[in-house]
Amino acid sequence: MTDTVRIQREPFDLAAETAKLTHGRTDVGAVVTFTGICRGDEHGEPIAALTLEHYPGMAEAEIERHVAEARERWPLAGVTVIHRHGRIVPGEDIMMVATTSSHRQAAFAAAEFLMDYLKTRAPFWKQVEKAGGATWVDAKATDDAAAERWSARGRHAAE
16 A cells, blocks of 8 residues: 655656556556646636645645545555645646546545545645735635535445
């Protein structure tokens, strides 16, 4: 089992990170990756950049806790979660989640589970820079609803 959780300022190489998860493994039948990319607009208004801040140590621990929960729910061979911080301009990668398993269903479900929790529970703060200035952004209600389906109450519907 291979798990990697990193929070870093510099860009990451999705192909290299995915190769690390599968190199020499004969038990992996599926790899699911998701990469979040900084968009150039929000509600039709241009974005100059995003600035992401985190609570060092706490953010990694929280993500690791969710990776452990994903491992309890699905038979995973490996997980990588990398999240960037600092100023990120449109077109740049923000974060990635990669899950591996013997079968695609587990890899897809675990990746979706991790993404839903990263959007709502990981201790990151996002500031959006637009022509009119910079504003801090709260989690969206739709993101909270997506994460809620994985709770004990919504667990069976989500799996």
